[in-house]
Amino acid sequence: MNALKDKTVIVGVSGGIAAYKVCGLVSKLVQSGATVHVAMTRNATEFVAPLSFETLSHNRVITDTFDRNFTWEVEHVSLAKKADAVIIAPATANVVAKLAHGIADDFLTTAVLACKCPIMFAPAMNTAMFDNAVVRENIGALVKRGFVPVYGECGYLACGDVGGGRMAEPDVIFTRLDGLFDKRSDHAGKTVLVTAGATRIDIDPVRYVSNRSSGKMGYALACAAHDRGANVVFVKGFTDDFDIPSSWTVENVRTTREMLAAVKKHADKTDMFIMAAAPCDYETKVTAQKIKSAALELKLTKAPDIAAWVGEHKNKKKLVIFAAETDDCESNARKKLAAKHADMVVLNDVTESGAGFDVDTNVATLITSQTTERQSLMQKRELADVILDKLITL
Ligand SMILES: Cc1cc2nc3c(=O)[nH]c(=O)nc-3n(C[C@H](O)[C@H](O)[C@H](O)COP(=O)(O)O)c2cc1C
Known part of the structure; x- marks a missing residue:
């Protein structure tokens, strides 16, 4: 991908x-022709x-809104007009707060508020x-207004905290910027429904059984679809805390039955169904009172199968399902593809390091009736684009 060639990018530091890491990003942007x-x-x-930054960008660095030594133009406005994209990296708590409240008391915040182009922040x-x-x-608040966040992974910070x-990382930011131009509108006019996160099996008024899904893969897919112009319906079970753009239709659900009901509600206007949630496969009768017995034996029955319902009712619409497997992975995934009448199954071998639940990366194999494409370890957000790339060709 090199969609950044001839684009004008403002890098707000x-x-x-982490400012030192942005030198690498600026260099890479310049090398890509931006x-x-x-x-x-x-x-x-x-x-x-x-x-x-001046040496790496080949342009004067601007810090002062009232600098009169260089050009007659009102610089924050002229630069904002030229910009095809903005990336603020690092975005401090202070700059995030100022932009969220419309405060423009230095060159960076003034220029950013004058920009009409896509704005990312890290x-x-x-x-x-x-x-x-x-x-x-x-x-x-920034995300709701259309600013696009690029988050790093959890890890060691300079202050010693983890x-x-x-x-x-600069490479991740670069890929996201590139993606802005590469395929900004190939899903325009389409409605993509994404399920994400875990559902719960209620047992009694205070207890439930669930699973470890964080919803990160579903959220990444919804973000990718949004960035590529789709209308997003986000059917959200229990997930990590995500910033959700106000343009998405969000259905918050608790149980697998509720998730199915939400999917059915939006099915008619959906063009692509992406079933990235981990709905519980079982359910049980909820007792009215809190259970106090010494031992507890649960009788679980099969919960409704959401992917199977979509497979039966989708007609020519597309269905992507996920298979988290631990053994005999490809053959199990292929069986699932056929059983649910899906167009593609994204197979995760959850025993592999960097794959599966609660991490920002994934290792996946994309399986259709004709093809098997193993992907290398990558960010879930990157994988989301790879999945959409494939889906649009089916
Ligand atoms: C050594 C050092 C490191 C800092 N790192 C960060 C940081 O990573 N993120 C952040 O929000 N603030 C950080 N701060 C605090 C900001 O520099 C401070 O809030 C400042 O007012 C931000 O100004 P600006 O947003 O106008 O650049 C750091 C301060 C020091 C002294």
Whole structure:
């Protein structure tokens, strides 16, 4: 992919320790043929000297809204008009808060608020800051307004903490930027319904049985479909906490029966069904009172099969299902493909490292009636695009 050639990209750098990593991103953007303008906050210049970004971008770095030494144009407006995309990386808690509230008190925030092009941001901060409710709200507010977040994986942070808040790696940010232009509208006009997360088997008023699905793969697919122009219906069981754009239709469900009902409700207007959820296959009779017996034996019966229902009723619409397997993987996945009348099964061997539940990466094999394509380890968001690429050819 090199859709960034001849595009103008503003790279907004704010004052976080990850600013040094953005040198690599700027270099890669320039090498891909993009024109890059770096805007830095004053605090960002404490971390990396503007000279580094000037040398890498071949353009003057701008920090000061009132700089009158260079051009007669109102620079934040002229740059905003030229831009095809903006990436703010690292996006500090401070810059996120300012943009979420429309504050434009330096060049970076002023220029970004003047931009009409797609705006991505890569939050980067200490884990406690990242988990702080006000920061989450501000990130959520930006996402609702159409800013596209690029999150890093949990891991070691410069402050010594281990957790969320790490900036996404420059390669991941580059791929996401490239994807903006590469296939921005190939799903335009289509409605994509994605199921995500776990459902629960209620046992009594306080207890339930569930599974380990985080919903990350489903969320990545919904984001990819959204970025490619689709209308998204997101049928959400229990998942991690995601920022959801206001344009999505969201159905929050608790049980497998509720998930099926939500899928049925939207089935007529859906063009592509992507069943990435892990609905519980079983259900039981919920007792009215809390169970107090010493031992508990559950009688589970089969819950309704959502993918099978879609397979029976989809006509010419497309159906993608997921198979999380531990043994005899391909043959089990092929059986599932045929049994559910699906167009593609995404097979995860959950015994492989980096695959399956609760991680940001996945190793998958895309199986159709004619083909078997094993993918290498990649980010779930990248895999989501690979799945949509394949789906659109079926
Ligand atoms: C060594 C150091 C590292 C910092 N790293 C971060 C960071 O990763 N993320 C963040 O939100 N703030 C970080 N801060 C705090 C910001 O620099 C501070 O909130 C500043 O006001 C941000 O300004 P800006 O958003 O205008 O660039 C750091 C501060 C220091 C001294």
